[in-house]
Amino acid sequence: MQVFSIDRGDGPIVLGQPHGGTHVPEPVAERLNDNGRGLADTDWHINRLYKGLLGDATVVQSHIHRYVIDANRDPSGVTLYPGQNTTTLVPLTDFDGKPIWVDGQEPSTDEVEDRRQKYHAPYHAALEQELARVRAKHGVAILFDCHSIRSLIPFLFDGELPVFNTGTNNGATCDAAVEHAVHETAAKATGFTSVLNGRFKGGWTTRNYGRPDEGFHAIQMELSQRAYMTEAAPWNYRDDRADTLRPHLKNMLERLRDLALSGALTEKGALK
Template identity: 65%
Template structure:
């Protein structure tokens, strides 16, 4: 099993997918308890959901499950949401706050460093290489970080999560016109008619990936989309992909990517534009 997969495209848009992987090395799987072995907190089917929405997108996806290491966490282990419940670089609990390791089997500090070198560093090296390649080709790069999560997780947030949670770290990680495109589609009457709701910079303001790479003044724009999983799949085992349901949310996602691509093709995002 490779740490990550890369599909190189010709568009200025890169799809980051850090949490869709389900691979756990056998020795680690044997150390997980029944809660951990279920791998519930996966961004299930995220690659399939975005497949074919825009021709020519580059995709960088991790194949390693987030319980091994979370590729969307600060490698130094610093929390992005101080004072709020969250999971760590090498998680010890599920999103429900329940231990995922057998007694005495949680990763040590040395093991965390080892996992970081084996999995976190290679994924981000691949992402950095693609950002550099795309920026060299177009003069800028747009990282669209793809995420999904269960709609209801009391340990992490109150109530039911909106279908679309848009994160730009309060507008700091991308050009305002990119944020405006995503907001317009997600808050549109068409989206509301489909039963979709949305929030901008709510509980999820953009993870470490978005905040780390999003440097608009340097020609790199980043935005995170956290989707509530009820929009495209069963939210409990067996976590089946539901094509008829998913096709409805694929429409606004396609609009978002194509409109951002159109903006980029107009050269409006060139640093000297």
């Protein structure tokens, strides 16, 4: 089983997809309880949703499920949201706070490190390499980290989540023009709700690679799954919903590509 795959493009945009994978190695799957084996916290159909929206984009997607190890968590184990409910590098519970492992079968510290080396590190090595390649070609690289989540999860947030949740760690991970292009598109999308740096401000991937002064810009898009699928097992993709959402995502990505190719970002940054 491949840990990750790369669909390499010639443009300045890299799509990161750390949570769409559903593969769980058999020795790990045997230790998940009935709740864990449901894999409810998957970013279901995320690759399908973005497929074909930007022909020259590079896509780096993990095929390993986040219950094996979460590719969007700090490998040191430091929490991204101090004081708030969240899940860890290797989750012990699902997003509802319910255990996912058979009692007594939770991963040990040594197992977590082994999984980090086998699955987390290779995905990020590939992502880093692709970002470096893109920046070398264009003088700038924009990482658009693609995520989705159920709309109602009281353990993580109050009320219903907006459809578009743009995260830039309060503006630290990208140039203001990148943030503006994405959030403005989301805010103007008729029939959809949006927020900037709300409950989701960008995960470890966005924060780690977002170094605008070095020509690397990163932004996270957390979508509410109600906008393109059914939010209950068997988690069906809904073409009628996705076909309404996809044009707005396409618009975001095209605006980012045009911005990168305009030279405006390299003129502002350290690389010229």
